[in-house]
Amino acid sequence: MPYYRITGDVPPKRHTQHRGPDDRLRYEELMGEEGFSSDSSLLYHRHIPSAVVAAEPWDLPSQELSPNHPLLPRHLRTHDLVAGDEWRERDIVTGRRLLLGNAQVRIAYAVAGRPSPLYRNAEGDECVYVESGEGVVETVFGMLPFRQGDYVVIPRATTHRWVPQGSEPVLTFIIESSSHITPARSYLSKRGQLLEHAPYCERDLHGPTEPVRAEGENVDVYVKHRGPTGAAGTRYTYAHHPFDVVGWDGCLYPYTFNIADFEPITGRIHQPPPAHQVFEGEGFVICNFVPRKVDYHPLAVPVPYYHSNVDSDEVMFYCGGNYEARKGSGIGQGSISLHPGGHAHGPQPGAVERSLGTEFFDELAVMVDTFRPLLLGEAATACEDDGYAWTWAAPLQEQDR
Structure with missing residues (x-):
């Protein structure tokens, strides 16, 4: 994102000692794009964020693609993908189904009624449009409520999970990128501010407001990442819950934008x-x-x-x-x-x-x-x-x- 946010407890100077009330050090994690030369955020964990105790393959939902041949316009009826009450046992991560794709973008659809596992897309950013339903995305940056009409933009490698709320299914149109997803460059100043001719502004973008601060040990996280022949999946088990962040600041974080604000x-x-x-x-x-x-x-x-x-x-x-x-x-x-x-x-x-x-x-x-x-x-x-x-x-x- 092009503008700075701060949430929770952070030290006055970056890369310096940060201690909690118990005098224990917090562990600083830099999440940054393009190495160390683009947008980033600093997150402060209670535990070491790289402490993995187990790993095993995760079989992704089908990633197979076939050519559009003979070349034809196509009409896809996404509401036909889930019958009856099947949605009650599905989630937005493991239940997504691939519709279209190429090396740069993949488009999927998911209908869900239950919370997803903790998930991290290490291939690229995701932009999820909420066709209907509501809930919250719990992220390493904090809670991100969503509702019908929201775009939910989640940067690469953000650990998160989708939690539907209410009695109706959550229907989602999912755009998975192999790159970063940003506002249109024609709307931005050379330093990243949304300009006067843009059809939306920073006030319309809503980021997390409070850390989740979850506890737990031996916590599984499903990771989609680059493999030798395409996308691959790994399920890590972390020594401590990744949502142990006490605060963060920076210009890289998930956010929502509602289509009604365009x-x-x-x-x-x-x-x-x-x-x-x-x-x-x-x-x-x-x-x-x-x-x-x-x-x-x-x-x-x-x-x-x-x-x-x-x-x-x-x-x-x-x-x-x-x-x-x-x-x-x-x-x-x-x-x-x-x-x-x-x-x-x-x-x-x-x-x-x-x-x-x-x-x-x-x-x-x-x-x-x-x-x-x-x-x-x-x-x-x-x-x-x-x-x-x-x-x-x-x-x-x-x-x-």
Whole structure:
């Protein structure tokens, strides 16, 4: 994150002795990006944070990917991935299912009703969009409440666990990066402040406020990390609970941002997707489309024009409202569309004509544009609508039903 926070008990000078009320030394841990040359935070533990007493392999959920061949647009119905009350026995870490991915980003979906194990992604940052439900993410930095519409951004190697609350399942759209995820660079000053033209500001970003301060011995942590042929998993057993932090400070920490706090950028004619950008990582960007007034030129066409993203694959997760451009395609709440580079796409037949004169769109969607082709995970095959690719060619009267 581009700005400084301090939580709990820290010494007045970094890298100096810090003692508790019992006069015992606290153990300082630096979490830093890009070696020692980028954002970092200093955490102060009651126990040695590297004290591991056991380790064994952890079999990750399926990471297999297959080519999108023949090259087709795809429609994935994520709500079909969990039947009945299965969600009550699932968690957001071990229950996530891989939909799409490449070497730079992986997109998964999880429906959960129980707490996850302690988890650390050592491959890259995670950005998790909460489609519905609420709870708290317990992290080594402290407690991070989440609710419907939140993006939860978790830096690489942050130990955490997801704890759903309430009687309803937590539905999550998960973006796992091989790099760091940051606000769009075009929104930031050269020193990292969000600028006046940005559609959100620091007041909209919410970090942990208090350390968890958990106790315990021989505590398991599930770690996803780089392996010899791709992602691998290890389950460590630590001598002491990793949430023994008494305080921390710095510019690297998890935070939430709610999609309702995004202020849409609009104009007289249709605005391209970069106007809707929220975050970015190496090889991809994250955008969102929120309820907004639309184009006000007297001859404006409010829905998107047909376009060929020659350098990117476009993933759209439909998470609320009524997406006018897709009427008649079968897309609904929880749907994901994949429009690959090299394939022209746009509104369904009849959508352009229906949109003329429209002043407001009540739609909610999260988009991921990647700059390398996306491959298909096992969950994509399990929930695909096989007829989607042909919906633009269907007779107009069928589209209007």
